[in-house]
Every structure is written in structure tokens, then in C-alpha cells.
Amino acid sequence: MDRQITSFIRALRSSDVRVSTGEALDAVRAVALVGYSDRTLLKDTLGCVLAKSPDEKVTFDELFDLYFSRKDTPLGSGESSDQNQEANSDTAAKDAPQDLVELMESGDETAITTAIEKAASAAEVDDIRFSTQMAYYAQQMVKQMGGESLQARLLDALSQHTDEGEAEAEHLIDMRRDLTRRARERAQRAFDVFGKGETRQFREDYAASKRLSALDRSDMERIKVLVAKIAKRLAVKHSRRRRKKSRGQLDVRRTMRANAGMDGVPFNVIWRQKKRERPKIVVVCDVSGSVAQYVRFLLLLLWSMKDVVPDLHAFAFSGRLYEVDEYLEDKPFEDAMAEIMRVAGLGSTSYGQAWSDLKVDHEQLIDRRTTLMVIGDGRSNYGDPRTDLFRDFASRAKRTIWLTPEGPGLWGTGDSEIPRYHPYCNQISHVATLKDLERAVDDVLSAYN
Amino acid sequence: MVKDLVSGYEPMTSIEAITAGLESVGYISTRPISTSVFLAHGLRKPILIEGPAGVGKTDLAASLSRWLDVPLLRLQCYEGLDEGKALYEWKYGKQLLYTQILKEKLNDVIGDAQTLEASLSELGTFEDLFFSEQFLEARPLLTAMRQSAGSVLLVDEIDKSDEEFEAFLLEVLSDYQVTVPEIGTIRANVPPIVILTSNNVRELGDALKRRCLHLHIGFPDHKREQRIVQARVEGISETLLDQMVGFVQSIRELDIKKRPSIAETVDWAKTLLLLHANTLDETFVRNTLNVLLKHESDIAAVTTDIPKLVRQAVSGQSASGRASPY
Numbered sequence: 001m002d003r004q005i006t007s008f009i010r011a012l013r014s015s016d017v018r019v020s021t022g023e024a025l026d027a028v029r030a031v032a033l034v035g036y037s038d039r040t041l042l043k044d045t046l047g048c049v050l051a052k053s054p055d056e057k058v059t060f061d062e063l064f065d066l067y068f069s070r071k072d073t074p075l076g077s078g079e080s081s082d083q084n085q086e087a088n089s090d091t092a093a094k095d096a097p098q099d100l101v102e103l104m105e106s107g108d109e110t111a112i113t114t115a116i117e118k119a120a121s122a123a124e125v126d127d128i129r130f131s132t133q134m135a136y137y138a139q140q141m142v143k144q145m146g147g148e149s150l151q152a153r154l155l156d157a158l159s160q161h162t163d164e165g166e167a168e169a170e171h172l173i174d175m176r177r178d179l180t181r182r183a184r185e186r187a188q189r190a191f192d193v194f195g196k197g198e199t200r201q202f203r204e205d206y207a208a209s210k211r212l213s214a215l216d217r218s219d220m221e222r223i224k225v226l227v228a229k230i231a232k233r234l235a236v237k238h239s240r241r242r243r244k245k246s247r248g249q250l251d252v253r254r255t256m257r258a259n260a261g262m263d264g265v266p267f268n269v270i271w272r273q274k275k276r277e278r279p280k281i282v283v284v285c286d287v288s289g290s291v292a293q294y295v296r297f298l299l300l301l302l303w304s305m306k307d308v309v310p311d312l313h314a315f316a317f318s319g320r321l322y323e324v325d326e327y328l329e330d331k332p333f334e335d336a337m338a339e340i341m342r343v344a345g346l347g348s349t350s351y352g353q354a355w356s357d358l359k360v361d362h363e364q365l366i367d368r369r370t371t372l373m374v375i376g377d378g379r380s381n382y383g384d385p386r387t388d389l390f391r392d393f394a395s396r397a398k399r400t401i402w403l404t405p406e407g408p409g410l411w412g413t414g415d416s417e418i419p420r421y422h423p424y425c426n427q428i429s430h431v432a433t434l435k436d437l438e439r440a441v442d443d444v445l446s447a448y449n
Numbered sequence: 450m451v452k453d454l455v456s457g458y459e460p461m462t463s464i465e466a467i468t469a470g471l472e473s474v475g476y477i478s479t480r481p482i483s484t485s486v487f488l489a490h491g492l493r494k495p496i497l498i499e500g501p502a503g504v505g506k507t508d509l510a511a512s513l514s515r516w517l518d519v520p521l522l523r524l525q526c527y528e529g530l531d532e533g534k535a536l537y538e539w540k541y542g543k544q545l546l547y548t549q550i551l552k553e554k555l556n557d558v559i560g561d562a563q564t565l566e567a568s569l570s571e572l573g574t575f576e577d578l579f580f581s582e583q584f585l586e587a588r589p590l591l592t593a594m595r596q597s598a599g600s601v602l603l604v605d606e607i608d609k610s611d612e613e614f615e616a617f618l619l620e621v622l623s624d625y626q627v628t629v630p631e632i633g634t635i636r637a638n639v640p641p642i643v644i645l646t647s648n649n650v651r652e653l654g655d656a657l658k659r660r661c662l663h664l665h666i667g668f669p670d671h672k673r674e675q676r677i678v679q680a681r682v683e684g685i686s687e688t689l690l691d692q693m694v695g696f697v698q699s700i701r702e703l704d705i706k707k708r709p710s711i712a713e714t715v716d717w718a719k720t721l722l723l724l725h726a727n728t729l730d731e732t733f734v735r736n737t738l739n740v741l742l743k744h745e746s747d748i749a750a751v752t753t754d755i756p757k758l759v760r761q762a763v764s765g766q767s768a769s770g771r772a773s774p775y
Binding site for chain 2: 018020022023026029030033034040041044045047048049051052053054057235236261262263265267268
């Protein structure tokens with residue numbers, strides 16, 4: 001019986017529910033306590049041992065219903081029901097030819113289901129990964145059940161060129177179709193349980209490493225889910241406050257207070273602690289055509305992390321600089337982006353203008369705990385880049401990070417002013433994919449630890 | 450193996466027994482709750498309970514201890530909670546006081562020792578005196594380990610503690626023993642039933658989650674909420690009960706900041722009873738809404754809908770009254 005649990009756990013793992021070996025052991029022990037007889041009880045039991053967060057609970061419920069859908073034949077039961085399965089599958093291949101036609105004709109549902117389960121475990125259908133493999137596995141199952149002999153009989157019947165032969169052939173064709181359908185259904189179920197998670201994972205990995213500028217509309221939904229995931233991952237990582245003890249620096253005031261009850265004899269020594277600063281990010285976005293797509297994802301990512309970075313200010317510019325916090329806070333993200341593009345997207349790009357606007361209106365935002373993030377290609381239409389103002393900001397801020405969608409080879413070509421800003425930045429990163437963005441934001445937040 | 454696991458807490462023989470037992474002390478359980486308690490006992494695992502405030506997370510621990518007649522030890526977590534507050538501490542003050550008082554005696558003891566070394570070794574033989582049980586201040590975790598007949602250990606709001614404390618707690622909960630270097634290892638005779646609660650202030654570590662059974666308690670359905678109020682508030686009429694629970698249930702579906710939980714429903718039931726209300730009507734609701742809702746904006750949002758909601762609750766009463774058997 002434990003095989004069913006391990007196989008179910010494998011299904012859970014493939015769908016992003018992290019189940020440790022310890023939890024797997026717990027599950028087996030828990031099931032030993034409550035037994036298999038009551039389905040709801042089994043679900044409650046496994047649910048509280050295996051799924052440890054609301055997200056995982058949802059996945060768990062889905063998979064449980066799929067996996068234990070027909071109680072008498074859960075997936076993989078063919079495997080566990082016969083002890084000498086290997087010997088059986090050998091003989092099955094030999095016995096089946098005679099059996100198959102009879103079996104199908106008998107119409108005995110239980111026997112057919114058992115045969116299909118047997119074939120499924122022999123064909124290792126549960127190893128299915130992608131939906132495209134379904135046809136292959138279905139075919140393998142039919143083969144295991146003796147499909148070749150059916151085919152032979154079919155050809156035989158056809159070659160007789162008699163009415164009887166025709167009729168039998170038709171009958172056999174129907175039978176084969178029915179068989180294939182059943183096999184496909186079984187493969188579909190296996191895919192739903194074991195393959196779907198992996199397929200999604202594969203697609204997400206692919207999307208995460210695809211160039212952001214190359215993403216099209218069809219990818220947007222997936223990317224949004226992905227960004228939410230990244231945001232959560234970063235939030236978990238950075239919301240844990242670590243207090244730093246600076247050894248060797250005595251906190252005299254607190255030590256005296258803590259030891260007042262002991263006649264002032266310092267039994268309890270209290271060391272000074274460094275306070276961890278809360279991140280404060282000012283992000284300045286160039287929203288001219290070439291960079292807009294990147295800005296969209298950066299803002300989406302940053303806004304998904306509002307809990308961790310409550311002190312977040314966003315500005316957008318191409319000509320003049322506009323504060324865009326309001327739009328992002330009030331409206332759904334897509335609408336806000338459209339609004340931002342409408343307000344700030346016009347005019348020819350001028351970095352110098354943006355810096356002087358920032359200086360005049362929002363200089364007080366930049367202080368020693370601020371990280372100034374700039375996202376843009378640094379192409380300023382040969383205008384004055386106002387590096388003097390930028391240097392001023394950089395010296396006031398904690399860190400200055402520049403993200404550019406252009407590779408280092410292009411820096412300094414044409415109207416690119418990146419080399420002139422470079423000396424004042426702590427870091428200039430080339431961001432091309434979602435992964436790069438994640439790394440950049442992770443970097444910024446890590447500086448506050 | 451299973452036989453060895455089930456030790457202590459005799460009444461916990463089956464899931465049904467747990468449900469019935471909890472009900473006998475006024476806690477209306479659900480099947481998932483009883484199942485996880487049963488498993489916690491069977492597998493010797495802590496239960497981690499998550500869910501909104503006021504749905505009976507803490508109360509489960511209290512009810513368990515009442516039903517099983519074992520002490521409830523409560524450890525309230527907060528930022529900065531450390532070993533000294535959770536496990537044990539030496540009573541420095543008392544130690545200091547005793548050394549002062551016993552100074553003369555000490556002179557007698559080491560009086561005949563000639564050299565410094567000799568007196569030190571003489572003194573060494575008495576060292577353990579000051580690090581004995583007598584000077585040990587036991588905190589909840591240690592106390593729980595020392596209960597001979599078992600106990601219920603409630604670690605409340607674990608999400609408010611620091612990460613380091615979480616790691617420390619894991620160590621204690623993995624083998625139910627505590628080592629005090631000066632005294633030795635104290636091992637729980639009957640491992641306590643451990644209940645951890647979390648309001649999701651921060652995401653808990655994977656290691657902790659992995660070692661616990663996970664239980665989510667959400668808002669109750671109409672039927673269960675009725676039974677809870679009935680168990681908690683004596684003398685409430687069936688009609689009022691049904692109507693007010695219906696009202697609360699429909700409020701929960703609105704878009705408000707803080708949805709009322711069971712605790713608020715019970716308070717409201719008591720309030721209505723105090724006002725001698727027999728059925729729900731608009732004025733009563735309007736005057737007592739502040740018991741149910743804790744935000745000014747929520748009250749304002751609901752007030753406009755009161756006539757509609759009350760009508761719904763009163764008319765819905767007959768339908769659901771037929772559905773529920775009491």
C-alpha cells in the first residue's frame with residue numbers, strides 16, 4: 001500500500017509541493033494510524049501531513065481528487081496489486097494475444113480496467129512529462145496488451161476479401177479504436193497527475209530566460225504569474241529581519257538596567273546591536289519606446305513587493321519627469337502602465353531634463369538609506385547629460401544602480417551616455433531577462449541586510 | 450511501533466472520541482481539526498494552526514487541556530523572545546543573596562585550607578549547590594517537559610518570534626528533551642501535545658513547517674457557528690441565534706477590512722441577549738454593530754446595507770431553520 005503513497009508524493013513534488021523525506025515517512029505512519037477505508041479521512045490526514053501552505057493545499061486537493069479518483073483503481077495500483085509484476089508482464093505479453101480480443105468482447109469492465117492498469121505499469125506511463133507524449137504512451141500500452149496480434153488478425157481478416165472478413169475487420173477496427181481511447185484516457189490521467197506540474201515548470205523556466213523584449217502578448221499571463229512568484233520568493237528572503245550583533249561593543253545603558261536587580265554586578269552583558277534599515281528605493285524609469293517593456297516588468301516586480309519595500313517611489317520620464325506612484329497605487333497594473341505611457345511617454349528622451357526635474361522637485365527623497373535605481377538605455381539624443389546632478393544624487397544615496405537593456409558592447413555608441421554616468425554608479429547591470437531583473441532587485445535588497 | 454506511540458492521554462482513542470470530548474468542554478470541532486489532533490497525538494508531532502484571528506486557534510489548546518485534565522502551558526511569542534524566557538533561567542538574584550548570607554559558612558568551610566589552591570578545590574565541591582533545581586527558574590518549555598502526566602503546550606503567535614528562536618524551538622520539539630548543562634538532561638515522560646499558532650505576520654521557515662502537522666482553521670459555516678454560539682451563550686433563543694448567525698455570515702462576504710470572526714459573533718450574541726432582543730431588527734443591529742466590526746470604515750460600509758442584510762437574515766431563517774435539525 002505504501003507504493004501508492006510514494007507515487008502520490010511524486011505527483012505532488014512534480015506539481016511544486018515540496019515534500020521532504022521526513023514528511024513522506026510521516027505520511028506513511030499517519031496512514032498506518034487511520035487506514036485507507038475512509039476517503040475523506042485519508043484526505044484530511046494526508047492534507048495536514050503533506051500540504052503546508054494555502055497554495056499547497058489547493059494543489060493537494062486537486063491532485064488528491066485526480067489520483068484517488070476511482071477508489072478501486074488508483075493510479076499505480078496495477079503495480080502494487082501483483083507481487084511478481086515483472087514475471088507477469090512477460091507472460092502478459094505472451095498471453096495477451098489470445099486474451100485481448102476475448103477480453104474486449106467479454107465487456108467485463110473490471111477485467112479490462114485491470115488489464116489496462118497492468119499495461120500502464122508495464123509501459124511506465126507514470127513517467128509521462130509532456131502532453132505530446134500521450135499518443136506515444138497510449139500506443140505503448142496497446143502494444144503491451146497485445147495490440148500487434150490484433151493488428152495481425154485485422155490484416156488477416158481484410159486479406160480474405162469476403163463479406164465475413166469485412167465484417168470481422170470492421171468489428172476489430174472498432175475494438176482497436178475503443179482500446180486506443182481507453183489507453184489515451186489512462187495516459188491523460190497520468191499526465192494530469194504527474195506531467196502537468198513539470199510542463200508548467202518547463203514553460204516558466206523558458207519564459208524566465210527569454211529576452212524580455214522578445215516576449216509577446218501570449219506570454220504576458222504566464223509572465224505575470226512568474227513575476228508574482230519571484231516577488232514572493234524575494235519577499236520571503238528579505239522580510240526576515242536579521243539583527244546584527246556587533247561584538248565587543250557594550251551597550252552600557254541596557255546592561256546596567258538589566259542587572260539592576262543583581263546589585264549592579266553585570267551578570268548579563270548586553271552588546272550593542274546594529275539596526276537593520278528598511279529599504280527605501282527611488283526608481284527612475286526611462287519610458288521611451290526601446291525601454292518601455294523592461295520598465296513594465298521592473299515596476300510590476302517592485303510593486304508586487306510593496307510589503308517588503310513600503311518606501312518605494314517611482315518616476316517616469318522621456319522628456320519631463322513625472323511621479324507615477326499614484327497611478328500604480330490607484331489602478332490595476334495594466335491600466336496604470338497605459339496611463340503612465342500616455343503621460344510620460346511623449347517627448348524626446350532627455351536624461352539631463354529628468355535629473356534637473358528630480359533635483360528641483362524631489363531631491364529630499366534621496367538620503368543615505370535610499371537606493372537610486374535607474375532603468376534606461378542612457379540614450380539622451382545628444383543633449384546635456386547633466387552628470388553634475390547625477391553625481392550629486394549618487395553621492396547622497398546609499399547605492400546607485402543602473403539597469404540597462406543594452407549589452408556592454410553598445411555602451412558609448414552613438415548617443416549613449418552610459419560611460420559618462422558609469423563612474424558614479426555602484427553598479428551597471430545589463431538586464432535582458434526576468435532572471436536578470438530578479439538578480440538586480442535581490443542585489444538591491446541584500447544591501448540592506 | 451504504533452503501540453509505543455500511543456502513550457498517555459487515554460481519552461484520545463479515536464477521532465470521534467476527540468470530537469465528542471472537545472464538545473463536552475464547549476469546543477465545537479470539525480473533522481479536519483479532530484483528525485489533526487488525533488494525528489498529533491499518534492505521531493507525536495506539533496500542530497501548526499494558521500487562520501484569521503479569533504477563529505479558535507488558541508481556544509483549541511485551552512479546550513484540549515480542559516478535556517484531558519492536564520495543565521496548559523502557554524508561551525506567548527514576541528520579537529526578541531529568547532531561551533531565557535522560554536526554557537529556563539538561573540535565579541541570579543537568589544544565588545547572589547544566598548552567597549552573601551552563607552559567607553560566614555563559607556569561611557568555615559575553607560577555613561582550614563592553607564593555600565589558595567586547596568581552598569578553591571574545597572569550594573569546588575560545593576559549586577553544584579548553587580546550580581541546582583532550587584535555583585532554576587523553569588519557563589514554559591521546561592515546565593512542559595517536567596509534567597509527569599503530560600500537558601498541552603501552546604506556542605502562541607510563533608510568527609512574531611525571531612528566526613533564531615524558531616530554530617531553537619525546533620531542537621526542543623524534535624526529541625522532547627531539554628539539556629541544562631549544570632543539571633543534566635530532562636526528558637518528558639509523556640510528551641506534551643504541542644500546538645503552535647500563526648497569524649501569518651511573516652512566512653515561517655520551511656524546517657519548522659516540515660516538522661509540524663499543518664491545520665488551517667477558517668471561518669465556520671452557518672451550522673457550526675450556530676452550535677458554537679449555542680455552546681458559549683446560554684439562553685439565546687433559536688430564532689435570534691439563526692438570524693444573527695445568518696447576518697454575520699453575510700457580512701463576511703462583503704468587502705471589508707476585518708471580517709468578524711467567531712469571537713466577535715459570540716460577543717455580539719451576548720450583547721443582544723443583554724439587550725433582551727428576541728429577533729433581529731435594524732435598530733438593534735445599528736446600535737451594536739461596533740461589537741462586530743472593529744474599523745470605522747467597515748461600520749460605515751455596512752451601515753448602509755443594514756436594512757437589506759437584516760431582511761435577508763430574517764427571511765433566510767425559515768429556510769435554514771428547516772435544514773438544521775435542532
